Amino acid sequence: MPKAANPLDPQTGRRNRLVTQTLAQDVTNFLQAFRPLQKSGIYPDRPSGQTRPIMHCIKRWGMSQAMTVEMNCIRTPDSIALVDDLGERTYKELRDDVWAFAKGLHKRGIGPKDTIAIMARNGRGIMYPFIACGYLGARMMIINPASSGRQVTSMLSEYGADALVMDDEFAGSFEIPDGIVTVIGYGESEGFETMQQLIDEDADIAMPEKARPQPMVLMSSGTTGLPKGVQVRTPKTPRILGGIVDRIPWRPFTTVQLTASMFHGWGLINVNIALGTRSTIIAHRIYDPVQAVDDALKYNVDGIVSSGVFLKSFVDEFEKRGNAKLPNLRFVVAAGNILPQYVYERITDNFGEVMYNFYGTSENNQISIATPSDLRAKPGTVGRPNLGTTVKILNEDGSEVPVGKPGLVHSACSLTFLGYLSPKDKATVRSNTLSTGDLGYIDEDGFLFVYGRADDMVIRGGENVYPKEAEDVIARIPGVDQVHVRGEQNGKVIADVDAWIVRTSDEAGAQLTEDTVKKTVLELLAAHNVPDNVFFVDELPWNDAGKVVRAKLPHPSEFDKSGPGANPSAGIDGQK
Template sequence: MAGRTKLGEILSVQAARTHVAQTPALYFADEVYTYAQMEAACAGAARELHLRALHTGDAVALALPNVPAFVAYLFGILRIGAIVVPLNPGLTLHELTWLIHESGARAVVTITKLARQLVSDRSSTPSLQHVISVDPGKPLDCPTTTIDMEIGGDADDTALLIFTSGTTGRPKGVVLTHRNVLANTAQVADRTALSSRDRVLTVMPLFHANGLMNNTILLLRAGASIVLQPRFDLDEFWRIVGQFRPTYFTAVPTVFARLMDAWDGRADTSSLRFVRSGAAPMAPSLQRLVEERLGVPVVLSYGLSEATCTCTMNPPDATRRAGSVGRALGDEVVAILDADGREAPPYEVGEVAVRGPNVMSGYFNAPDATAQTLRDGWLHTGDMGYVDADGFLFLADRKKDIIIRGGENISPREVEEVLLEFPSVAQAAVVGAPDREWGEQVIAFVVPRASGVLVVDELHAFCRERLARFKLPRRVHVVASLAVTSVGKVDKVRLRALASGDASPSEPLR
């Protein structure tokens, strides 16, 4: 795989290989860019940044949608040894300026509209010296003249500063080194047997850790091809699969649920060798349905930005375990810790902890938060789960997601999986809401299948057969769609707010 100590050398190494240089690195709409062309675009971006007096160690924010320019500037920033700060271009100006200020970014690369807004609001971002505007509809500039530049950065230098989603408070900046990213992408490549023969459909946002690591850096290191889409489009998805014939794609469970709900059996999936699901837990019932209809394995994985991206993963072969997010990747240790910080035996639920070369160096300018998360040699994830006798990890819930009703601990995921077994339910999310008598009550949000009618009384009876009385949802909100974050995770912070107020009509389940 290209890149041994520096992420910025990946494209130059690939372009120097005669058997790789003219192969497709990136497909986007009607555009096809070879590795040689992507290297040229990256070198041009690096030159532009260098001329603006940006150097090794400077933070550069990258707020672009899924377009080829994102990839060019990503590697252009890394080429000069600067630090990439990926940001969601869909954020408000207030949110963006706060993140730019927190990161101390000296420059930002973004779309024209946001560039104008940032220029007019410089008082909120005193560190910001350069605003680089990109027209996302314009093809990449791939100069034919060679641009010679020394590749900056070292293995233990900071490569990326990724802000967490903020679902547990204000976003924190995760500091990842070149070594972290190179280690984690090599681990995933080994588990999935990734090679230059792979062509991967990418609908995940590139500003997210999964899009960056698993759908961009990983693939270009391996010499594979990226079929980049601006976003997930249900109406176009299977046509694109048929046209570009990817060997796999990655999506969140909500996307898989929508694909299955609209399934008509006509899609050509013969090019796929597996599909990946990440970023959120997938219900076993949905996994079985996807595998049955697509005829390929669903590879479930688990990870978090603090561990670069991926910690555990099922192999694509028959040894995977239904309902499990797989075993630890190579050169990594995943353990379950009890309340006293000791490793728990198989099948005992505790906190998931991680140790390995992919674990972050810490949170940016947050020593107390770093000390709380990185302690005793472990990354404490805040997620709950257990491992079986063979080391396969099964997730329960995040500590903060556990619902405590009348002293009884209730796993939202357990309730969600029962709801998803009901034939008329396409998606489900369960949260806790404050209750004066019981402390918390179980509140469910369900999306009905497009092809069916959801009768709440029937759902209630279904749940009563499968759940203890104290686990039954007190209220069920039937909604057209679930609130989700920018990367497709169910936004339980928003759902808790809805559950705690008079959000919408609901039916009680007594």
């Protein structure tokens, strides 16, 4: 039977380790990670003459973001750390801002082992409290902005929070329980103090002399009920980052455009890498492809970390710029959803061999990364397991499936999560590995392929149908701008499969019909892959992670299909 997650001590996070690694594994992982970390600049090549103050930082703040910022302020204070909606900040300016903000929180009663909830989009509104937790020895609880007001109130009450930092757009959208110190991180709202006010105040108060890093909590984006609280342990060394920089060419002083959401684990990992490599982060609260291309060209970026849907719109905009070039671009990383093959091809056509595909989850942390050569040799792969990560494909009974056969993807690494906050939420552990909830297989060369969520697969005529396969085919049809394919079993022997499509605004889009879509899928796949219905909509409800929010799709019953070959009377903006 699967082993259920046990509740943890919210103050220490020590009680539960769902998966374990031996001392030999830990030592091996450390040795394997050392060279990639040294090459990226996370481990300096040689002592810099600043050893004593750096050691003091490590002793006082441990392996926290605060420690990294302090080290960068010692080593390269004038380097640009952040470019966001409010402008640029050097590492010294960022450090001074966050230190003053942390003092303001401490003056208001927030200290070691307290919980700071953060509900913010990309930029200093999330980065400053993220780093401030390190100075205070506080636990960070990151709330997904897609959560409903009722969910947020429940999370603050049931999981417990001592402070809340939120963007002004969320003020007034939910009830804040009594006793929670509340600060507006981005913008301002009547009745609340702002982060800038606390920074300007620069409170005269002694800070904790030794702030021990606390486990971080990421709140899932559940559509109903109380979202799960995913507890992530704090590493004692940066070796866990070695698995990423071993594959993705981070270097000291990289300029990276981060359009992956910082309120997800993958976004936060890249913040940590950027801080560790003394890099510049370009991050805006709302993704806009025009602004993204403008910034990429202005700052001549070395890397882009994003998701498939954002990368598609980035390339669309970039191609409008004619002879525009990004000569320094070394890597483009997609995560948050399965990378469509056509996006990989367009990125490669425009920028060369720079495309990487990251696969991981909040609970599992990093699992695998596909490099440009992997994607060229094995289209659709998510790569081989990262350094220090074990991946297994298992049946429901926990037995391993043969090479090349599909099963449930399981993984384990030193940052596999500690467990859920609530004892009601269960994790599935088999063979000392944690289930991702995805279906996939490993081929004879050790490459991992992922079909998607296990509950996405449906059965039609005795055949297993994975909606992603039809989605990839439809995306290439002239006239298709965006597409989402979903299967619904609903207790039926033959499942329903439907496709929602946003047309392009040109002649090809105007001519696109349901019949064309179905015929193309039949020609390139098989009859059981052909959608029952094709619905043309004005837009798809993407979330900040680049995934379609299925609950916000118009229901098939809301469409008028009496028109000639299409159903233009309904959509996200045109429902009956």
